[in-house]
Amino acid sequence: MNFTLLINEGPYQHQASDTAYQFAKAALEKGHEIYRVFFYNDGVNNATRLAIPPQDDRNITENWAALAKEHELDMVVCIAAAQRRGMLDADEAGRQGKDADNIHPAFRISGLGQLVEGGIQADRLLTFGD
Amino acid sequence: MSEGIKKFMFMNTKAPYGTVYALESLEVVLISAAFDQDVSLAFCDDGVFQITDNQKTDGSGMKNFSAAYKALGDYDINKIYVEKESLEERGLTMDNLMKLTYEDEDDDWAEKTSMYLVTRAELADLIDEQDVTISS
Structure with missing residues (x-):
């Protein structure tokens, strides 16, 4: 089966992104396909490349990035x-005249x-x- | 099923202000109109407050986006289901809601209501008919 996943909550505060990640991993292992993972609402914060979780905890963004690379x-x-939430990639930061960008390269920005x-x-x- | 028109239902369950879910859900709804799909909206739980009439956000600093619901008819989104029990539980009736309408191109552009009052059981049946349900 072919899935699109919609993730609406940010990392750590909610388990939604972790659950989606575990689902995606399990589905792919079973031979299913993921057509797209779409991050919306506070879910966009899962794409930050600047998060520094404690070393004994999971790194949600890096988990997604690794899974995305593999599959x-x-x-x-x-x-x-x-x-709205200050999440920008380098192109968008340049266009908007901002002095920093924070989106991990494993993710892409679109509509x-x-x-x-x-x-x-x-x-x-x-x-x-x- | 990757070809043809799909039935999309956007379920709105949260109050219009207090969180951003209602506003950002409406943004998806308006975009979905460009994809020529069979789109409907449902309002239940506190979501019924999203379409109450005469919303005023002065003083709270929140953006009043309620007028955008009235434009749904212009986007050919004219199936708007309101759950009866959710209204009753909140002391509301259809008279407390905005009048959401569309112009029927098959009937000389007559202005018709887009709103349907449905019971919880009827809404469950409608959800069952959908290909895609996006809830917030």
Whole structure:
């Protein structure tokens, strides 16, 4: 089966992103496909490359990045939700005249159309959030 | 199922202010209109407050985005389900809600209501018919 995952909560405060990650990992191991992982609402904060969790805890962003690298996952951060929350990649920081960027290169910024298209193309769209 | 039109339902369960879910859900709804899918909205639990009439956010500093719901008809989004029990539990009736309408191109652009009052059981059946349900 082909899944699109929608992640609506940020890292650590909520378990939603962890649960989505565990689901994605298990589904891929079983031979299913992930069409897209879309990060929305506070979920965009999962894409920060600047988080420094304690060494004995999981690093959610790096977990996603490693899984994406292994399986060539398409991980998309909603641009409107990201901009509200100060999440920028280098291109966007340049365009907006900001002096820093914080989005991990494993993620790409795009529009909400990518979520709707993910719902159309996948067999199932699963939401992880509250 | 990767071809053809899918049935999308956006479930709105949270109050319009206090969290950003209602506003950001509406942003997805408006984008979805560009994809020629079969889109509907449902309002239940505190989500019914999202479409109450005469919203005023003066003093709270929140952006009043309620007028955007009235534009849904212009985006060909004209199936808006309101859960009866959720209204009753909150002391509301349909009279407390905005009048959301659309112009029917198959009926000389007559203005018609987009809103349907449904019971919890009927809403469950509607959810069951969907291909994609996005809830917040």
